[in-house]
Amino acid sequence: MNKLINLEPNRVFHYFEEMTKIPRCSLQEDKIADYLENFAKVHSLEYIRDSSNNIIIKKAASLGYEKSPVLIIQGHMDMVCEKTESCNINFEEDPIPFEVEGDLIISKETTLGADNGIAVAMALAILEDDTIEHPPLEVLITSNEENGMSGARNLDGSLLKGEMLLNLDSETEGVACIACAGGQRESISFPKEFKKAEDKREFYEVSVSGLKGGHSGQDIQKGLGNSNKLLARSLYKINTNFDIDLVDIIGGAKPNAIPRYAKAIIAIYEEDKKDIQNLIVKLNRDFVKEFGKVDPDVRLNFEKTDKFEKVLKNSLKTDIINLINVLPNGVQSMSQDIEGLVGCSTNVGVIESYDDRIDVLVNIRSALSSLKEEVGNIDKVCAEAFNAHYKILSSYPAWEYKDESKIRDLASRVYKDLFGTELELEAIHAGLECGLFKESIGDIDMLSIGPNIYGPHAPGERLEINSTKRVYEFVINILKNLK
Structure with a gap:
């Protein structure tokens, strides 16, 4: 039984629920990488799977966006696998147990994997939807972010042509990350x-x-x-x-x-x-x-x-x-x-x-x-x-603040138009893969956003449903305005 079938955006939550069924602890990502590879094949999309299990899926621009700059949409496939002392889940085989409580999806005895499964779910929903207006897309789903970022570290940046990167690994709606700590x-x-x-x-x-x-x-x-x-x-x-x-x-x-x-x-x-x-x-x-x-x-x-x-x-x-x-x-x-x-x-x-x-x-x-x-x-x-x-x-390395950023300026305008408030910009003490992308891809223009996730890396992790809906709308409108 699919618990999220009536939630919107429907396809985002469809893919998120699919991910809860697939084992994907850090360094155990073969099954989720297989799933992503099969997704690309089923949808006749160009893809690359490298020796580190990083997955790149490419989609041509929609009509009228052929000359727009290539955008990389990025998240990571692995999750922190934590459970309470009394929980007997086998993370290598069992699905993540979760419930819907009001406006929250919660896993009470384990981590939920919204960090960063919701990014992957959004990316797949975008890739399968031919009604969305968008520039040329490269969806980059990295492996082993949570246990040393070896996927991002081993990435061959020459496989990507994107000039801008939208990371979906932040955890507070309405706040865009513009720099982060190294580790x-x-x-x-x-x-x-x-x-x-x-x-x-x-x-x-x-x-x-x-x-x-x-x-x-x-x-x-x-x-x-x-x-x-x-x-x-x-x-x-x-x-x-x-x-x-x-x-x-x-x-x-x-x-x-x-x-x-x-x-x-x-x-x-x-x-x-x-x-x-x-x-x-x-x-x-x-x-x-x-x-x-x-x-x-x-x-x-x-x-x-x-x-x-x-x-x-x-x-x-x-x-x-x-x-x-x-x-x-x-x-x-x-x-x-x-x-x-x-x-x-x-x-x-x-x-x-x-x-x-x-x-x-x-x-x-x-x-x-x-x-x-x-x-x-x-x-x-x-x-x-x-x-x-x-x-x-x-x-x-740390991801250092960039004085000029087209994607930051664009996202700020889009957010204000959509929601009538300013997009907050902040540096965070958590680590994102963006610092490594500076080394592998080059001096790329980056921004990180995401929906409200509470308690990541600990049992009881929660994902806010309506926040996910608003952030997905935000992402879709960023794509639409990259013309």
């Missing part, structure tokens, strides 16, 4: 070294739960709790006051999402149990005082678990706990040019445990490459100080 993703790795667990030890799970999480770019200034940092802080207190062993530690799900949950397995002496429980109670009170207004459900848990035969060596335990504690996290500086805009931030997003190592994944965002490098250097120094291996996994 860097890092790993800090500890090789695992073990010792035999003492027979008289008892084992407990220490976990942080109840946090909201959020987008590590647009939500970083809200002061939300970071489960990885709160867990490390708790472990530091416990380890300082009691003789404990560390068995394992994990936390978070995606480097670009503020982590909501983290846990560690520790081994204690039973005679310390009551005092540790008292410390847990105190830490809980501290966390509620510190985060109660933004994360009212924050909770530090302490529960008995099964025994383990081996634990991490003492020196490694201390290095891991100390490293996560001292790593920078959150807003590092505000923009000197734009009031209220975060200039540089970092997110200790993921702690992963493997058979042979523990990895800490960090995501840095900055409008200035110098500050991005500075925070990266601090992370590297921290890693070296605590006997860990530091590696830059990926880096992308």
Whole structure:
């Protein structure tokens, strides 16, 4: 049963619902790329699918627009796959569960994938509709935007002829993005070294739960709790006051999402149990005082678990706990040019445990490459100080403001004519692929818009229906005026 069949614009929501049925987590985009390729074949449109699974679909200009400049319409096919602790969805096979509630489409237990599935849905609706007046179009759907932007990074810009690019990856209606932060993703790795667990030890799970999480770019200034940092802080207190062993530690799900949950397995002496429980109670009170207004459900848990035969060596335990504690996290500086805009931030997003190592994944965002490098250097120094291996996994440049922009001026006029209000222009702290397109395509004229999306990168992500309708109308009228 199609839940969105009665929504308008009908074909936009048709394609969006189709996308909820297709697995498309970052780095697992083969099925959605197949779908897009088949779409181009069915509609007899020229297309290119490159080795990174980027899809380019081209459509000739409508009558009277043959001499208009080529426009690139761009979005990304992948999504952040996040779910609640109780949700048992298999993102590699299952459709995204969602409901319509009033003017919202919402997935309560997982991410919805409106970021950036709604852009793809709009692009496909435009491509199939021969009644729309438009210039020559190149629809560019990139892969793996959410996990390092490798699709945009590996794009062969010579495949595109567009002089302007309309990115549909923004998340606030009536606000057009004209610049964005650059970013860097890092790993800090500890090789695992073990010792035999003492027979008289008892084992407990220490976990942080109840946090909201959020987008590590647009939500970083809200002061939300970071489960990885709160867990490390708790472990530091416990380890300082009691003789404990560390068995394992994990936390978070995606480097670009503020982590909501983290846990560690520790081994204690039973005679310390009551005092540790008292410390847990105190830490809980501290966390509620510190985060109660933004994360009212924050909770530090302490529960008995099964025994383990081996634990991490003492020196490694201390290095891991100390490293996560001292790593920078959150807003590092505000923009000197734009009031209220975060200039540089970092997110200790993921702690992963493997058979042979523990990895800490960090995501840095900055409008200035110098500050991005500075925070990266601090992370590297921290890693070296605590006997860990530091590696830059990926880096992308900022999209810098352009003084003159035809597409920005045109979009501003069209928006005012349609809705009677001014289109707001802003730079954002989130990352878009536009900075990479400057490198691969050249000095192209770009603008980013999109409908209202709430809570991207976290369960409970919501897409506003009427906002989608208005933004689609806005896009159609931009095309019509590119004559």
